[in-house]
């Protein structure tokens with residue numbers, strides 16, 4: 401069998417992993433866009449239809465680990481090529497909610513319409529339920545990530561077992577499921593090849609706070625600021641819970657305010673996830689801002705915002721009525737977007753965050769596994785043949801984060817061919 405890393409071995413984003421059985425069955429895990437460079441959309445070679453067609457030659461199915469744009473983005477073209485696409489049920493709902501919201505913007509309508517057409521034909525997979533493509537068996541397992549619905553895949557093909565982690569972490573609300581899942585379901589499968597993300601290598605293997613830590617940090621801010629605006633991803637279930645819980649724990653009367661789009665995503669999350677997610681409760685400011693505003697001013701509020709015209713208009717109404725001394729703006733996304741020295745810097749986000757003379761506070765943690773967690777996963781699984789790092793920056797070395805020398809030697813960085821003892825050959829091609 402053949403494993404081909406088309407993209408991701410030397411970049412974060414635009415992930416594509418190809419698995420081909422000896423009988424010629426071929427699937428892709430993720431096919432996402434290159435991440436934008438700051439405010440600009442970045443070049444992606446698969447926007448060239450000929451190159452995309454070449455990539456999809458012989459591919460019958462694409463399995464997406466989650467809905468982030470660096471893992472999914474060509475769904476219409478793939479649908480048009482007659483390839484079947486699979487994603488988790490909650491992911492599909494959240495994508496449809498996003499695309500329906502995009503229909504309202506003139507410049508995004510065409511793209512959203514095409515995407516919705518493709519999404520109508522998506523197939524859903526369920527955690528721990530195996531799907532088969534010819535000779536390839538794929539079993540998804542839930543993982544914690546900054547997306548509400550992310551999965552790793554156990555892939556069995558030609559007698560070889562592969563674990564593809566997708567993006568994951570263990571410091572979110574469902575993070576302890578990682579070790580439990582690996583111990584209960586994965587170890588017994590004897591993983592031969594581990595394909596894993598290495599995002600945090602580029603971030604100096606920094607110590608990562610948990611979502612619970614962020615709750616405490618947010619509470620400290622809210623205690624001293626009757627009003628708080630929060631800029632975070634509308635599809636990051638954990639971060640929304642963090643801000644909601646901090647709001648409730650600060651003062652049970654304080655309002656948690658969102659707009660219709662954020663509210664629709666929160667309802668998707670509530671309907672599909674159990675535990676802490678079920679407690680989410682919000683007020684919808686899109687319904688009637690003038691009616692809600694007096695209560696917001698009286699009881700205090702935490703309001704999720706986005707950098708959009710809708711929120712510019714809302715804030716023009718709200719800001720003149722509040723004391724900015726009592727107001728905080730919590731920036732709860734990747735710090736690089738508002739750091740002028742970073743390649744990801746986005747001027748429009750920076751301007752939005754610094755628009756008024758409020759107290760700006762950064763409260764954030766990564767959606768990705770720390771180097772410590774990566775090492776622990778590798779030690780638990782001890783793959784027999786290879787560790788293939790993807791979703792990592794060039795110039796970073798995955799072997800450096802491993803403490804065990806035998807495991808270090810298993811890290812694949814360039815085209816390598818392996819032979820299993822049973823005689824099954826695995827060819828790993830890293831582009």
Ligand SMILES: [Zn+2]
Pocket residue numbers: 466468545547567767
């Ligand atoms: Zn992701």
Ligand SMILES: [Zn+2]
Pocket residue numbers: 413468470471567791
């Ligand atoms: Zn990613």
